[in-house]
Amino acid sequence: MVNAMLVNEFLKEHRKVQEQEATIVQLKKDIEATATCQQKQIDVLTAGLQNVSDQLGLSRPVPQAVVRNP
Structure with a gap:
């Protein structure tokens, strides 16, 4: 009886x-899928930021040195 219990x-x-x-x-599979999805989103956002940065770099006027005579 005890053994059966x-x-x-x-x-x-x-x-x-x-x-x-x-x-x-x-849960491990879910975490892996979430991490993969987030990495893809990070890559897309990074590429977008790089594009904006590149555009800002092209649209800024080139600084020019000004020489003043005393």
């Missing part, structure tokens, strides 16, 4: 552990 308790806990392991695997 122990086996049942073990099986119950074992199922819990298996469910937790499956949850962990899924």
Whole structure:
């Protein structure tokens, strides 16, 4: 009787552990997908900032040195 109770308790806990392991695997996949998506967004934003920076560099007048006679 005690052995059957122990086996049942073990099986119950074992199922819990298996469910937790499956949850962990899924969460890791979700994190990886999120990180990949965020990296793509960062790359797009970085490219956009570079374009704006390049355009600003082209549109700025070139500084000229002014020589003053005392």
